[in-house]
Amino acid sequence: MSEVTENNNKAEPGAKIRSLWKRLENWVSDDNLVPIIFSANCCNSMLDLLSDDNFKNLVDLYGANDQNHRPDLLIIHGHVNEKKLELIKRAYSNLIGKKYVLGIGSCLLETNGGYYNAIKNIREEIPFDIIVPGCSANSENIIKAIKQLPKIR
Amino acid sequence: MDILEKFQSLNSIIKTEYVNQTYFLNVEIEELQYLLYYLREHMDYLYLLDIFIIDQTGGRGKGHGHYQLNYLIKNLENETLVCVKSSVTETGVVPSCSIIWPNSFVKEQEAKELVGVPFEFNSDKKILPISKVGYPQRNSHVEFEQGERKFLPMPHVQSLRSEESNALLQNEILWEFEVEEDLIKSIEIHKGFFHLGLEKHFESLNSNQVLMNINRVNTKRSTILETLWCDTIERSYGLEVPDRAFALRMIFLELERIKDHFQFFECLAGEVKFPHMQQVFSKLGSKIVEIFQFYLGNKKISPISCIGGIRFDIPKGWLANINDVLEKIEIVFNDFISSFESSKIWKERLNCGEVDSKMALDFGVTGPNLRASGINYDIRKNAPYYFYSELDFEIPVGQRGTVLDRFLVRAREVTESFIIIAQVLDNIPTGSILHGDFNYFRTVEKQINFDSDKFLKSAREVPKIENNEICNLLEGSNGHQGIFLKGNEDGSIGRFRLFSGDQSALELFSNVVCGNDCEDAMLVYQSFNIHMSEVEK
Numbered sequence: 001m002s003e004v005t006e007n008n009n010k011a012e013p014g015a016k017i018r019s020l021w022k023r024l025e026n027w028v029s030d031d032n033l034v035p036i037i038f039s040a041n042c043c044n045s046m047l048d049l050l051s052d053d054n055f056k057n058l059v060d061l062y063g064a065n066d067q068n069h070r071p072d073l074l075i076i077h078g079h080v081n082e083k084k085l086e087l088i089k090r091a092y093s094n095l096i097g098k099k100y101v102l103g104i105g106s107c108l109l110e111t112n113g114g115y116y117n118a119i120k121n122i123r124e125e126i127p128f129d130i131i132v133p134g135c136s137a138n139s140e141n142i143i144k145a146i147k148q149l150p151k152i153r
Numbered sequence: 154m155d156i157l158e159k160f161q162s163l164n165s166i167i168k169t170e171y172v173n174q175t176y177f178l179n180v181e182i183e184e185l186q187y188l189l190y191y192l193r194e195h196m197d198y199l200y201l202l203d204i205f206i207i208d209q210t211g212g213r214g215k216g217h218g219h220y221q222l223n224y225l226i227k228n229l230e231n232e233t234l235v236c237v238k239s240s241v242t243e244t245g246v247v248p249s250c251s252i253i254w255p256n257s258f259v260k261e262q263e264a265k266e267l268v269g270v271p272f273e274f275n276s277d278k279k280i281l282p283i284s285k286v287g288y289p290q291r292n293s294h295v296e297f298e299q300g301e302r303k304f305l306p307m308p309h310v311q312s313l314r315s316e317e318s319n320a321l322l323q324n325e326i327l328w329e330f331e332v333e334e335d336l337i338k339s340i341e342i343h344k345g346f347f348h349l350g351l352e353k354h355f356e357s358l359n360s361n362q363v364l365m366n367i368n369r370v371n372t373k374r375s376t377i378l379e380t381l382w383c384d385t386i387e388r389s390y391g392l393e394v395p396d397r398a399f400a401l402r403m404i405f406l407e408l409e410r411i412k413d414h415f416q417f418f419e420c421l422a423g424e425v426k427f428p429h430m431q432q433v434f435s436k437l438g439s440k441i442v443e444i445f446q447f448y449l450g451n452k453k454i455s456p457i458s459c460i461g462g463i464r465f466d467i468p469k470g471w472l473a474n475i476n477d478v479l480e481k482i483e484i485v486f487n488d489f490i491s492s493f494e495s496s497k498i499w500k501e502r503l504n505c506g507e508v509d510s511k512m513a514l515d516f517g518v519t520g521p522n523l524r525a526s527g528i529n530y531d532i533r534k535n536a537p538y539y540f541y542s543e544l545d546f547e548i549p550v551g552q553r554g555t556v557l558d559r560f561l562v563r564a565r566e567v568t569e570s571f572i573i574i575a576q577v578l579d580n581i582p583t584g585s586i587l588h589g590d591f592n593y594f595r596t597v598e599k600q601i602n603f604d605s606d607k608f609l610k611s612a613r614e615v616p617k618i619e620n621n622e623i624c625n626l627l628e629g630s631n632g633h634q635g636i637f638l639k640g641n642e643d644g645s646i647g648r649f650r651l652f653s654g655d656q657s658a659l660e661l662f663s664n665v666v667c668g669n670d671c672e673d674a675m676l677v678y679q680s681f682n683i684h685m686s687e688v689e690k
Contacts (some may be wrong), residue, residue, distance in 0.1 A: 085283035
């Protein structure tokens with residue numbers, strides 16, 4: 001027991017720096033979201049309005065083994081059907097750190113846009129942080145929602 | 154001998170009709186396979202457009218009435234369209250025509266899953282993810298319980314147009330390869346991630362609501378879809394649309410063709426790892442979008458066409474702007490294409506995915522994919538609509554049907570589109586942009602003495618769907634875009650079916666890619682320019 005306590009005492013100065021570093025990292029990564037995007041056809045184009053080249057390139061990082069660029073934000077825009085839901089659940093389990101989920105479009109609400117193949121109670125399956133309503137959603141509202149995401153968790 | 158008389162002389166046909174430039178042939182189900190074979194082999198109806206089933210049970214549920222099976226086929230030489238109809242039940246097995254057309258297997262499978270009429274060679278493996286829904290295209294299928302249905306009121310439905318989108322291939326499709334020494338042995342395609350049920354949704358809307366919503370089928374090719382819908386309704390009414398509206402529609406259709414081809418070059422460059430070319434075509438594409446935005450005045454854009462003409466007239470300064478922008482684009486584009494045409498590396502890299510002309514016809518691909526295989530067929534030339542017959546332009550044709558050919562055909566098409574636009578811009582007709590009966594589509598702000606009561610009264614008078622069947626085809630950027638529309642007695646939509654060459658191209662891809670290198674698979678897929686949202690709807 002004594003050896004363990006000695007080791008703990010020795011590790012204290014390093015641990016402090018590490019915790020400080022982690023806080024700094026958390027502070028940085030709060031505003032540095034890496035998304036996975038699940039796109040339907042129609043809402044897709046509204047998101048493209050916002051996106052610059054960097055945003056698009058970030059999407060390609062999904063699946064990369066680099067720890068620093070693992071995604072932590074799931075953007076689902078448009079309808080979700082039975083088949084897509086399995087993929088989304090898998091993608092959600094792959095998110096690291098604080099998991100953010102953003103939904104875009106009226107298909108994700110209870111009325112599911114009026115389409116028979118959009119899952120009705122999608123919110124029971126996936127824990128959404130924010131859903132931006134609209135068919136299609138307003139691009140300004142999407143910007144607002146993305147800005148609010150880090151404040152929610 | 155007249156074509157109608159030829160059909161009437163065939164013993165197997167019960168009834169022959171010629172409505173809306175389409176021959177409708179009724180046939181017994183036992184004779185169906187033989188008739189289709191005869192039409193293909195002896196009357197040159199080589200081209201299968203679509204297979205779909207219409208529910209005629211009147212919503213009485215199981216075991217009553219019958220379903221109408223429809224085969225849409227086309228003769229490419231005399232441009233005649235034939236719809237072979239046969240009544241089937243949900244218990245009897247329908248003979249498959251996958252022996253006659255190899256691309257019919259998937260179409261039959263889809264028809265079975267939507268309506269529940271079994272075909273001969275159907276597999277248990279489902280294409281569409283609708284196991285919990287039941288059979289959505291049956292009349293007895295209730296989408297919502299009573300009182301539950303909520304639609305957004307019309308003014309809040311925002312319409313949209315695609316912007317500079319690169320996100321073409323995200324989450325669209327899943328492939329499983331079987332590989333042997335880096336060569337693809339077999340491929341299995343999993344699709345259904347996009348299926349939403351738009352066709353069924355449109356059947357519950359009126360004609361104006363369909364116009365506002367039809368771009369949700371494919372936002373990247375929305376102009377052709379809007380124009381197709383308006384054109385179909387106008388043809389069914391026999392409406393005389395002003396020449397000015399036709400000319401403007403042609404300009405926007407050609408602009409969309411250029412934009413779609415630029416997107417194709419961009420994706421292809423991304424695949425071959427030419428980042429500079431990718432960036433340039435991305436920027437050129439956004440320049441075309443700016444022309445659309447200038448015309449309609451905002452970023453979130455509503456449809457350009459409407460039933461009876463065009464929604465807005467040309468704004469001030471737009472003609473000068475389009476001339477300037479297109480000139481600049483043309484210079485950059487020509488530089489790029491000429492440098493790539495002479496590049497050896499580029500040619501060697503794209504020398505894969507060969508499709509011969511017979512294969513292309515058998516699978517029913519259309520547009521640039523068909524023309525790259527050496528078949529000179531374009532609806533704009535063979536069955537011209539609007540003013541295409543009066544214009545001077547050429548249809549580029551490939552030789553071997555490789556990826557390089559598909560690239561070159563599209564590159565030539567862009568230059569031809571520039572020529573078409575220049576010719577139309579020089580001769581834009583003057584006069585009205587709307588048919589007189591449809592003036593209420595004009596925006597409220599532009600009317601000086603605005604009478605709200607009169608406007609609301611006229612706005613409620615939605616053009617009803619004619620109580621007959623109509624089939625219409627226009628040439629889009631990736632081949633034909635077709636629509637089949639059946640009206641009910643009360644003026645609502647009975648059956649709405651959209652079809653394009655993309656589904657056939659996907660079938661062809663799964664055949665072509667076998668035997669190719671693994672690295673080439675994505676390149677071959679990109680070269681067909683398939684939009685999955687059009688395949689699945």
